[in-house]
Amino acid sequence: MPVRPPRMCAEPGCSRPSTPGSHRCRTHKAQVDARRTEQRKAAHRDYNLRRDESDGFYKTERWKKLSAYYRKRYPVCEYCNNAASDITDHVKPYKTHPELGLEWDNLRALCRPCHNRIGEQIGLAGRQDGTTRRG
Template identity: 60%
Template sequence: MPVRPLKPCAWAGCSTLVRGDYYCPRHAPLAAEKQQIAKRTVHKRYNERRDESDGFYKAERWRRLSIYYRKKHPVCEHCDNAASDLTDHIKPYKTHPELALDWDNLRALCRPCHNSIGERVGLLGSRP
């Protein structure tokens, strides 16, 4: 069985050759620590913004509109196969809060379609 070739450590400025890992033994713990700090920063930023959007989605006006919309649209508008579980914004609430309660900006989706659309669209706000 062929052996993988040696590659330089991914740490900037390090020329130690490694096989099978990205970092040499000296830089691996530093890289892991750097990654943890980056994760904490991202999570902190996300959680700071989350209270704002969670407040809207817990509001009585949104809950009533969401339930009513799903009663009018009982089947997923994306796949037309499953029952709708969620009311989704076509243009996301985070980027278009003025369209939060606009009937024309809503769509009823099943959970799998909602998750797949969210992964593809991200925060672009375009219809898939």
């Protein structure tokens, strides 16, 4: 079977062959990777600056102690009843119901996959209604 000749680097003005699995030569691939890494860092930095003030609630000692105690009392995921609980979740989200943030009846112990699944379902429901996704 014939071997395909290497492509030329996609960077304008460069006539070197590209590296296997890439569209750029080694020099330009390194430059693009460095730019991409910087862009990701900037995106994460910007995201963290825009985080809601409500996220500070999850760093308080009262929440950390209540969350740990709740998971100690309910060590198994309340959704699937199979896995160990990793996360104490609010039934009614803290962002929309901050007054229920420390209410025992508004908590549930979930494993990470169930927490993500429930969060995705809430996000999809929100998008269908035309509202933004819960963060």
